[in-house]
Amino acid sequence: MARHLPALARVFTLVLFLAPVLAGVLGTILPSLGLMPGGTQAPLGSLDTTPWRDLLGTPGLGASVGVSLRVGVLSTALSLGLALLIVAGARGTPVMAWSRRALAPLLAVPHVAVALGLAFLLAPSGWIARLLSPWATGWTLPPDVATAPDPWGLAAVLALVVKETPYLVLMLLAALPQVDADRAVRVARGLGHGPLAAWGRVVLPRVWPLIRLPVYAVLAYGLSVVDVALVLAPTTPPPLAVAVVGWLSDPEAAIRGQGAAGAVLQTLLVIAVMGVARGGEAVVARLARPWLSAGPGARDWERRLGVWGALAAALPVALLTAGAVLAMALWSIAGTWFWPAAWPSALSLETWTRHLGDVAWPLGTTVTVGLAATALAVVLAAGVLEAPRRPAADRARLAGGILYLPLLVPQVGFLYGVTVAATLAGLDGTWAAVTTGHLLFVLPYVFLTLAGPWRRLDPRWGRVAAGLGAGPGRVFWRVTLPLLLRPVLFAAAVGFAVSVAQYLPTLFLGAGVHPTLTTEAVALAAGGDRRIIGVHVFLQAALPLLGFALALAVPAWLHRDRRGMRAAEDGR
Structure with a gap:
């Protein structure tokens, strides 16, 4: 046995x-066609397009889809770029060892915790503005600027980049031994290729199929994120997933049907973007062929550029994560903290004991x-x-x-x-x-x-x-x-x-x-x-x-x- x-x-x-x-996908599709379990919208065996008509007639639907696309695609592209720069540029250096040690605490912090911390760091009355005011900015009052959330969803993009970059670094580090990356780079370096060029030419094409699914998972999450969006994304209109959750939580069956149609639309949106990404891979592979087959061109500065680039990518991610958690931890023990003080006037455990x-x-x-x-x-x-x-x-x-x-x-x-x-x-x-x-x-x-x-x-x-x-x-x-x-x-x-x-x-x-x-x-x-x-x-x-x-x-x-x-x- x-x-x-x-x-x-x-x-x-x-x-x-x-x-x-x-079962979940089926249970979402059926209500979008008027087949609400326990409801009276449409008899079994008949279809009703009313939920879809209601959805497509929703004001601001296109803008909601646009926000979702902007947040999901931009955060995924930036996270992937930073992760590749860290792993390729810091290979075999103390920066890579430091990045490995920092992975666990960075991965441990939940997305919404980072989002809430960044909301305070980036807010007009947040910690960054307090540290710079009034001596550097001249602000005696918080500026009237929307920063977290902002109208373009860039704060949400930043939160996702801070969280997803360590995850993609971890996936890359797990995949590299499967393609014997160190040996491949040594051979390419022996043929005269620079360190970054060697990694890009002999490692990345082999490791990409192993990290494709993790990258697509990051893309799907960014396109449909709810908790981070509730904190940092714009609200007029909100991203599509946030609007869908609101509709699905409505007590009226017709609104829930509209929400189910929105959930199906969200799924189709993710599938479409993944399809475009998959097609983009083929285009990039074709365009990169001349570079992949190019001769060696090692440069001494390439090694330094890789290390400094990796450090420039990893350090802000670590600092923003640590700053976000530290800021909220400080608020939990803060007494009075008026603008523009950079530090609370008193520290107290009253909030902890009371709540x-x-x-x-x-x-x-x-x-x-x-x-x-x-x-x-x-x-x-x-x-x-x-x-x-x-x-x-x-x-x-x-x-x-x-x-x-x-x-x-x-x-x-x-x-x-x-x-x-x-x-x-x-x-x-x-x-x-x-x-x-x-x-x-x-x-x-x-x-x-x-x-x-x-x-x-x-x-x-x-x-x-x-x-x-x-x-x-x-x-x-x-x-x-x-x-x-x-x-x-x-x-x-x-x-x-x-x-x-x-x-x-x-x-x-x-x-x-x-x-x-x-x-x-x-x-x-x-x-x-x-x-x-x-x-x-x-x-x-x-x-x-x-x-x-x-x-x-x-x-x-x-x-x-x-x-x-x-x-x-x-x-x-």
Whole structure:
């Protein structure tokens, strides 16, 4: 039985993902055609285009689509460019080592926490303006300028770039060993190519197919982001996804039908942009052929340019993330803080003591749902990754592609349908429904984080154990898992951080009964009380950071007397 458990885990995982996503998409399409479950809009078997007519007649719909396109495309392009510059330019330098160490804390901070922090940093009365006023700006009052949010959505773009750049760097670093990037660059350098040209000519064409899906996931998220948009995007009109969530939350069935049509439009928009991006890849590849086949032209300045470019890309991302969290943490303990003071007149724990009881319930939900979803994700990911050892790695690649599905389909495009299905099954508003909703997004990240180390594990360890009489289960528990303890715990920390950041799954499936720190922080953002928001943002950032700290500390303590185990965990 034990030898069949990985295969069963793989099948169960694929069904778990395909069923909710496909049912969710169907449950969104049907209401957009007038087939509202429990409603009276159209009899079964007939179609009604009224939701689509209402949607297309909505004032400002084109502008909403334009904002979504601007935010999604621009943030993805900038994030990808910065990630490539960091990885290519800093290769083999202290900047790369520093960037690796900074990845965990940068990834740990939820999107909405960064957005709320940036809203204070960039606001006309924010921390940056306070630090520069009045001595540098001459401002005695906050300027009357819309900066966060701004009419063009650039603040939302900045927040997404700050969050998605570390993620793409991590995906690149995980993909490079699969194409033997260091050896390829050494060969190209030996032929006279400069470091950046060598990386672009011999590594990027080979690594791009491995990071295409992560890049498309970033693109899909940017095009349909809701929580960051609620904080930093324009409101007149809002991005399409924000408008859709508002319509889907309306008690009137006709408005919900319009929202369902908007959710389908959002999905079609993402598909269309991905199609254009895929076609653009072919165009870029054709245009780049002369450069790819060009002879060597090494320049000494190219190495310095790469290092300084990588530092110029990585440092602002780290500083903005740290500044955003620090600003809100400071607000949580601030007394009076009047303009243009750069520092509060007094520090006090009054906000914490006064609101700690209010935070307890969302904090408990965040922790329990996060731990449950992460534990399930680690078990399922391990099952999927262990199955190819039996023999078929192609099935693992297929599984990895399917696990990307919830990241490639806009959340508003299928979560409403999942909510409808949960309501019909009597599960809407339950803790289990919220946990399952989080699992849909936690598992892909856990799988992606764990796949590289798992597949790089030398199979000879298992064969030696099997030769000594150990069965598959014993090999897994006594050999595979101890050797991969650090990657497993790091993947769990990533999964927990993803769960803490989830907004729409909690909003739709929780039905207001199971609030989390993220849903509460977004709700409080409209109120403008920075002290209370600061408490939620600090806890949002502290929980994932604690998870990453444990992921690093536990293996170091357990294997403190085993140098070989530490080397195996580090992949050496």
